[in-house]
Amino acid sequence: MSPKPKVIMPTDEEDAAINRGIAADSDTYEVPAGDFAKMKRVGARGRPRLEKRKVLLSVRYDADIVEQFRATGDGWQSRMNDALRQWLDQHGGKAA
Template identity: 55%
Template structure:
């Protein structure tokens, strides 16, 4: 079933009512520009050498063999390629 959703915006009066509710909440904290600038970002810190996302095709039996080893199979596949590079010269 492919229904189109109709989005409606709040009227200016509704927006004002919502804002009054926010302003009257004693737990609402709106940081100053200075406080905001000092806040630390959420999430993981950036890696010094982040991984590169790419699309690659492997034979199905190779992928299944790694997947069969359970969670973390992509890391093990990466490690196997790294190990190969240590013993072979890349062309």
């Protein structure tokens, strides 16, 4: 038997009772299909896209280095990125 919980669907009678309760609720408003089709999403969702997107990468670092960056709090990965960029700038790399 799967440890995943199973969804128990309501019977027709239970479903009808649920729908009657929804219809009786004065706070419930069902948007007509015509109005729903006219609706548009307001604004963009999520973070704004970066001009230069970052690359998802799997890298291995020494544990003590990662611990020190993590100890600096939230944003440690960005600080690690900045440290690598600074190293490239100092050593003639082409970080832009």
